[in-house]
Amino acid sequence: MSDAAKPTPGDDTGARCRTCGRARTDADPLEALSWVCDRSGAQPQWLCDRCAREHVRDIESKLPAEFW
Numbered sequence: 001m002s003d004a005a006k007p008t009p010g011d012d013t014g015a016r017c018r019t020c021g022r023a024r025t026d027a028d029p030l031e032a033l034s035w036v037c038d039r040s041g042a043q044p045q046w047l048c049d050r051c052a053r054e055h056v057r058d059i060e061s062k063l064p065a066e067f068w
């Protein structure tokens, strides 16, 4: 029995931007820090730094993503 295969808590390596589909692992480490994670749903929703900047007003007004 080994615990080696268990995902580490807080492991977001599979994260992708929900708007442009870029993988967080493709972003450089500094840029990845400015990615936004929305954990209000069942699944964490990621937004890359570029899309977050573009949609910051929609995010702050809590507008559902389908209206962006």
Ligand SMILES: [Zn+2]
Residues within 6 Å of the ligand: 017, 018, 019, 020, 021, 022, 047, 048, 049, 050, 051, 052
């Ligand atoms: Zn994006």
